[in-house]
Amino acid sequence: MTTTSAPARRPRPLPTGPAWTEEAIDLLKLVRHLAAAELAPRVEEYEAEAAFPRDLLRTLGRAGLLGLPYPQEYGGGGQPYEVYLTVLETLAQQWLGVAQSVNIHVLSCYGLAAFGTDEQRAAWLPDMLGGELLGANCVSEAEAGSDISALRTTAVLREGGYAVNGVKSWVSHAGAADYYNVFCRTGGDGVRGLSLLLAPAGTPGIRPQALERKMGVRSSPTAQIVFDGAEIPEERRIGRPGKGFLIAMGLFDRGRLGIAACAVGLAQAALDYAVAYAKTRQQFGKAIITFQGLGFLLADMATQVAAARSLLLDAARRLDAGEPVSAAAAQAKLFATDTAMRVTTDAVQVLGGYGYVTDHPTERWMREAKLLQLIEGTNQIQRLVISTSL
The missing domain is CATH 1.20.140.10 (Butyryl-CoA Dehydrogenase, subunit A, domain 3)
Structure with missing residues (x-):
C-alpha cells in the first residue's frame, strides 16, 4: 500500500513548430487519451504476468499509430519523424513495453517501404501499416550483434526461392509476429553478401524457441528463432541481392x-x-x-x-x-x-x-x-x- 497519493500530473504543453500541424496536434491528443485510458490501467498486470498485449496493439493500429512515418498512399500516417517519435515518447510514459512494440513494428515496415518494389509495397504494406499484421526483425545472432558483417544465417537460392538456415537471437515479438524481416547471407563473406527476406511467420521451418526470462519489459516476448530449411519465395527478397547491409x-x-x-x-x-x-x-x-x-x-x-x-x-x-x-x-x-x-x-x-x-x-x-x-x-x-x- 502506498503511504501517499501523488497528485495528478499536469499534462505537458503541446509542441509547436513546422511539424506540428493541426492534424499532428489532434493526433497527439488522441495518443494521450489512448495512453491514459487503455495503457495505464493494464501495465502492472501485464508486466507482472509477462502477458503480451496483442489486443492493445490492434487498437493502436486501427487508430493509425503503427504506420505513422510512412506514406498515406499505402495506409500510413504521412507524419514527420518528429511527430512519430513524440508519439512514442507519450506511449512510453505510460507503458514502455507497448511503446517498444510500436517501435519494433514500425521498424519492421522500413525495409519494404524504403527498398521494396511498387508491386511488393502495394501487395504487403497496407496490412502491415494498418496493424492487422504484426512484424519483427531478425538481425542479431549468438556471435553477431552489432557486427552484422559476421552474420551466418544463410539463404541458398534454389528453384523458386531461398532455403534459409540459421539461428537468430534476441528477436522481439518472437512467436507473436505475423512476419519476420530476416537478414541473411545470400552471397560471400562480409557486408556485401547480406540480403533481406520478408518471411511469413507460418512458413514451415521457422521455429520460435522458448521465451527469454527478462529483468524488465516482460510483456514483450523475446526469443531465439531457428530457421531450418525454411523456404522463402524469391519474390519476397527486399531490394537486390547484397542490399541487406x-x-x-x-x-x-x-x-x-x-x-x-x-x-x-x-x-x-x-x-x-x-x-x-x-x-x-x-x-x-x-x-x-x-x-x-x-x-x-x-x-x-x-x-x-x-x-x-x-x-x-x-x-x-x-x-x-x-x-x-x-x-x-x-x-x-x-x-x-x-x-x-x-x-x-x-x-x-x-x-x-x-x-x-x-x-x-x-x-x-x-x-x-x-x-x-x-x-x-x-x-x-x-x-x-x-x-x-x-
Whole structure:
C-alpha cells in the first residue's frame, strides 16, 4: 500500500513548430487519451504476468499509430519523424513495453517501404501499416550483434526461392509476429553478401524457441528463432541481392531514435512521479521537495530529461530534412538511455524505501531503463559510432 497519493500530473504543453500541424496536434491528443485510458490501467498486470498485449496493439493500429512515418498512399500516417517519435515518447510514459512494440513494428515496415518494389509495397504494406499484421526483425545472432558483417544465417537460392538456415537471437515479438524481416547471407563473406527476406511467420521451418526470462519489459516476448530449411519465395527478397547491409544501416538509425524516444518517455514518467511524491511526502513538518538536497536532485533530473529530448528532436529534424543522421541518432540514443537509467534510479532514491517495493512503479522503471542501454547497439557501440564520425 502506498503511504501517499501523488497528485495528478499536469499534462505537458503541446509542441509547436513546422511539424506540428493541426492534424499532428489532434493526433497527439488522441495518443494521450489512448495512453491514459487503455495503457495505464493494464501495465502492472501485464508486466507482472509477462502477458503480451496483442489486443492493445490492434487498437493502436486501427487508430493509425503503427504506420505513422510512412506514406498515406499505402495506409500510413504521412507524419514527420518528429511527430512519430513524440508519439512514442507519450506511449512510453505510460507503458514502455507497448511503446517498444510500436517501435519494433514500425521498424519492421522500413525495409519494404524504403527498398521494396511498387508491386511488393502495394501487395504487403497496407496490412502491415494498418496493424492487422504484426512484424519483427531478425538481425542479431549468438556471435553477431552489432557486427552484422559476421552474420551466418544463410539463404541458398534454389528453384523458386531461398532455403534459409540459421539461428537468430534476441528477436522481439518472437512467436507473436505475423512476419519476420530476416537478414541473411545470400552471397560471400562480409557486408556485401547480406540480403533481406520478408518471411511469413507460418512458413514451415521457422521455429520460435522458448521465451527469454527478462529483468524488465516482460510483456514483450523475446526469443531465439531457428530457421531450418525454411523456404522463402524469391519474390519476397527486399531490394537486390547484397542490399541487406544498406537496409540495416537505415534500420539502425531509425531504431536508435525510437529507443531514444522511449527512454525520454520513461525518464519523464519517473521524473513526474518523483516530483509528485516529493510535493506530498511530509518530513519534519515540510514537503520533502523543499529540502535543498532533494530539490537539487530533482532539478538535475529535469535538466537531463530536457537535454535528452532536445538531442532527440534535433536528430529527428535532421532525418526529416534528409540529412545524414547516424551520428546524431547515436548521440540521442546514448544520452537519452543513460539519462533514463540515471533518472529512474534517482526516482527510487527520492521515494526512499517505498521506491524499492512494487507498490510504486519506480522499481519497475529502473529495471526497464537498463534494457534501453543495451538494445539497438549497446551504449559502448554508440560511442564507437560517434567517435568514428569525428
